[in-house]
Amino acid sequence: MNGNHEEVNIEGLLRADRIPHIWCPGCGLGSVLRSFLSALIKSELPLDKVAVVSGIGCTGRTAGYVKLDSFHTTHGRAIPFATGLKLANPELKVIVFSGDGDLSSIGGNHLIHAARRNMDMTIICVNNFTYGMTGGQAAPTTPLNARTSTTPYGNYEIPFNIPYLIAAAGAVYVSRWTAMHVRRLEKSIIEAIHKKGFSFVEAIAPCPTQYGRKNRQATGLTQMNYYRDNSIINHGADPRDVGIELNGPINVGKFVDIDRATFSDLQADILDKAFPPESKPQTETTRT
Amino acid sequence: MSRHGLLEGEYFMNGDVASAEGAICAGCRFFAGYPITPATEVAERMAERLPEVGGTFIQMEDEIASMAAILGGSWGGAKSMTSTSGPGFSLMMENLGLGAMTETPCVVVNVQRAGPSTGLPTLTAQGDMMQARWGSHGLYGIIALAPSSPQEMFELTIKAFNLSEKYRTPVLIMTDESVGHMSEKVVIPPSNQIEVFDRRKPTVPVSEYLPFKPDADLVPPMGNAGEGYRYHVTGLTHDERGYPDMTAEAQEKLVRRLIDKIELNKDDIIELEEDEIDGADVVVCSYGISARVALLAVKAAREEGIKVGMLRLITAWPFPNNRIKELAGKIKAFVVPELNAGQMALEVERCAGGAAETVLVGHMGGNVHDPQVILKAIRKASK
Numbered sequence: 001m002n003g004n005h006e007e008v009n010i011e012g013l014l015r016a017d018r019i020p021h022i023w024c025p026g027c028g029l030g031s032v033l034r035s036f037l038s039a040l041i042k043s044e045l046p047l048d049k050v051a052v053v054s055g056i057g058c059t060g061r062t063a064g065y066v067k068l069d070s071f072h073t074t075h076g077r078a079i080p081f082a083t084g085l086k087l088a089n090p091e092l093k094v095i096v097f098s099g100d101g102d103l104s105s106i107g108g109n110h111l112i113h114a115a116r117r118n119m120d121m122t123i124i125c126v127n128n129f130t131y132g133m134t135g136g137q138a139a140p141t142t143p144l145n146a147r148t149s150t151t152p153y154g155n156y157e158i159p160f161n162i163p164y165l166i167a168a169a170g171a172v173y174v175s176r177w178t179a180m181h182v183r184r185l186e187k188s189i190i191e192a193i194h195k196k197g198f199s200f201v202e203a204i205a206p207c208p209t210q211y212g213r214k215n216r217q218a219t220g221l222t223q224m225n226y227y228r229d230n231s232i233i234n235h236g237a238d239p240r241d242v243g244i245e246l247n248g249p250i251n252v253g254k255f256v257d258i259d260r261a262t263f264s265d266l267q268a269d270i271l272d273k274a275f276p277p278e279s280k281p282q283t284e285t286t287r288t
Numbered sequence: 289m290s291r292h293g294l295l296e297g298e299y300f301m302n303g304d305v306a307s308a309e310g311a312i313c314a315g316c317r318f319f320a321g322y323p324i325t326p327a328t329e330v331a332e333r334m335a336e337r338l339p340e341v342g343g344t345f346i347q348m349e350d351e352i353a354s355m356a357a358i359l360g361g362s363w364g365g366a367k368s369m370t371s372t373s374g375p376g377f378s379l380m381m382e383n384l385g386l387g388a389m390t391e392t393p394c395v396v397v398n399v400q401r402a403g404p405s406t407g408l409p410t411l412t413a414q415g416d417m418m419q420a421r422w423g424s425h426g427l428y429g430i431i432a433l434a435p436s437s438p439q440e441m442f443e444l445t446i447k448a449f450n451l452s453e454k455y456r457t458p459v460l461i462m463t464d465e466s467v468g469h470m471s472e473k474v475v476i477p478p479s480n481q482i483e484v485f486d487r488r489k490p491t492v493p494v495s496e497y498l499p500f501k502p503d504a505d506l507v508p509p510m511g512n513a514g515e516g517y518r519y520h521v522t523g524l525t526h527d528e529r530g531y532p533d534m535t536a537e538a539q540e541k542l543v544r545r546l547i548d549k550i551e552l553n554k555d556d557i558i559e560l561e562e563d564e565i566d567g568a569d570v571v572v573c574s575y576g577i578s579a580r581v582a583l584l585a586v587k588a589a590r591e592e593g594i595k596v597g598m599l600r601l602i603t604a605w606p607f608p609n610n611r612i613k614e615l616a617g618k619i620k621a622f623v624v625p626e627l628n629a630g631q632m633a634l635e636v637e638r639c640a641g642g643a644a645e646t647v648l649v650g651h652m653g654g655n656v657h658d659p660q661v662i663l664k665a666i667r668k669a670s671k
Contacts, residue, residue: 015520015531017531018531047518048514048515048516048518049514051513051514053360063520063522064520064522064531064532067518068518069513069514069517069518069519070518070519070520070521071360071363071513071520071521071522072520072521072522072523072524072532073356073359073383073386073523074356074382074383074385074386074523077352077353077356077382077383077386079353080320080348080349080352080353080354080356080357080360081356081357081359081360082360083320083346083348083353083356083357083360084318084320084356084357084358084359084360084361084362084363084364084368085360085361085363085364085513086360086364087318087344087346087357087361087364087366088317088318088344088360088361088362088363088364088365088366088368089364089365089366089512089513089514091514092364092513092514109349109350109353110349110352110353110356113348113349113353263346267344271339274339275339275340
């Protein structure tokens with residue numbers, strides 16, 4: 001068992017016996033994971049009380065690489081699983097680490113409802129604009145006109161602007177960085193971890209194999225250069241203005257940082273009124 | 289308003305409410321659910337009662353989320369339950385499979401209504417019995433209990449929790465609208481007279497714990513999240529460490545065990561109620577509300593001098609293969625009344641193996657059988 005500040009490095013938080021990982025050369029997941037683990041160490045949370053929950057997909061494999069209580073659940077269901085975990089043991093710091101398709105498509109309903117409830121958890125959403133594991137199909141995040149294996153002539157669906165969606169649904173902390181902004185991403189994850197309530201960090205990440213190659217960004221380096229040349233740090237931007245277009249600018253920064261009562265705060269308020277502290281649990285035999 | 293603790297004494301309550309009270313007596317302290325007729329009263333009762341005993345109720349956005357949440361709740365260390373009916377049960381199948389694969393103790397109450405689809409939302413049926421066994425994709429063992437009365441809703445919900453904790457598996461309560469909405473006397477014993485089984489905890493040091501290494505009974509001890517084990521839990525085929533292992537060998541070892549831990553412990557799990565089986569020519573085999581309706585026909589048949597026994601399936605899954613086989617050699621026929629087009633009857637027929645005839649008395653639901661129809665089937669089968 002650990003105290004509050006455990007001496008640990010990033011290697012100590014990885015399951016070395018599960019390496020090599022499955023991620024492709026040029027993938028942004030390793031970089032985002034490193035920022036996350038570094039943030040976790042700097043957050044000084046007791047690591048035995050940290051649980052990582054993932055859904056399905058390339059990002060969903062993250063849970064399997066971290067040496068923490070970690071749950072690789074079903075596609076889209078990481079958030080409701082995490083909700084149960086948190087409510088059953090409020091001591092846990094629950095972090096959902098999953099992909100854009102997992103969280104915003106198949107898991108979209110759970111995403112907005114957890115934000116609405118202001119469930120106390122941190123979401124790290126790695127957005128590579130595609131379904132990588134299944135071969136690069138269109139996601140709800142795929143920019144208009146982008147090519148994917150299911151939009152061979154270009155995507156004719158309007159994508160979600162995830163920060164706008166999640167801010168509207170009620171998240172108290174919303175930020176976006178890219179896999180290139182390793183230090184800013186790390187700092188943002190630390191803030192999100194310490195934020196009480198539903199905190200959400202979007203990490204834009206390269207998927208050269210399944211997305212970049214189809215969209216003239218054939219290597220991880222090309223995609224990283226695109227992020228470097230086109231990212232605009234825009235703290236406090238109105239989330240409605242941070243949608244991403246193909247080859248367009250990427251607004252990054254902290255968009256939302258507000259305070260709002262969490263599910264558990266409101267639950268405690270209401271139940272404390274219903275059951276004043278002096279009324280003790282009792283056995284009674286005449287209730288009908 | 290004062291906080292009520294565990295109830296004790298005699299009550300007049302419906303089956304849904306009795307199931308909720310059974311859950312609370314069994315130690316359930318987390319419930320996630322979604323409103324659906326005719327199971328809503330379970331959730332409503334839990335919403336009222338869990339805060340009184342220090343538990344947490346949450347109404348989720350749908351049944352997919354409800355099932356996911358109770359798995360998370362269970363890994364968080366709380367005995368967890370949800371309740372639903374047909375359409376919601378269908379939505380739960382995905383995460384029921386995750387529960388089977390990750391060996392997560394939890395209880396799902398299905399108060400069956402007539403389907404398919406929206407069907408007859410307020411009216412009774414028993415059409416989900418095969419879905420209970422096979423509803424999630426792939427291979428796994430499962431336990432399902434079939435209460436016939438509010439009293440049994442109370443008792444079998446406790447039993448369901450005990451079995452789920454003992455065998456690390458989701459356990460299903462497969463009741464029906466008739467039993468769920470029927471109000472009868474329910475006797476709740478003092479809590480010190482209720483047997484409650486809690487999950488077996490690891491006895492090895494944290495560093496040596498393998499979360500999916502079974503004991504002799506094929507069930508691995510279970511540590512909870514936050515206790516320092518830092519384990520990995522996945523719906524992928526995995527080894528004893530919980531690590532993904534994408535091989536046919538790992539699949540054979542793991543999935544075989546998921547099935548065997550139920551099958552090889554059948555004698556401990558299965559509960560049957562038998563009446564006048566010895567010397568019978570015909571055995572009526574039924575469950576849930578249909579078993580109660582069948583009693584009238586059985587009684588009438590006995591008055592006519594027909595030697596008819598009654599076998600009530602309190603445990604529907606795992607199926608009592610051996611007992612059916614044994615009886616098949618001694619009797620002329622099984623008569624199986626159920627509110628579907630033949631589900632458990634197929635199991636009876638399979639196990640009888642032609643040694644005795646199997647007569648299905650099917651009914652599509654919406655109401656219960658006319659006992660006269662069952663009586664006619666008994667008469668015919670006895671000849």
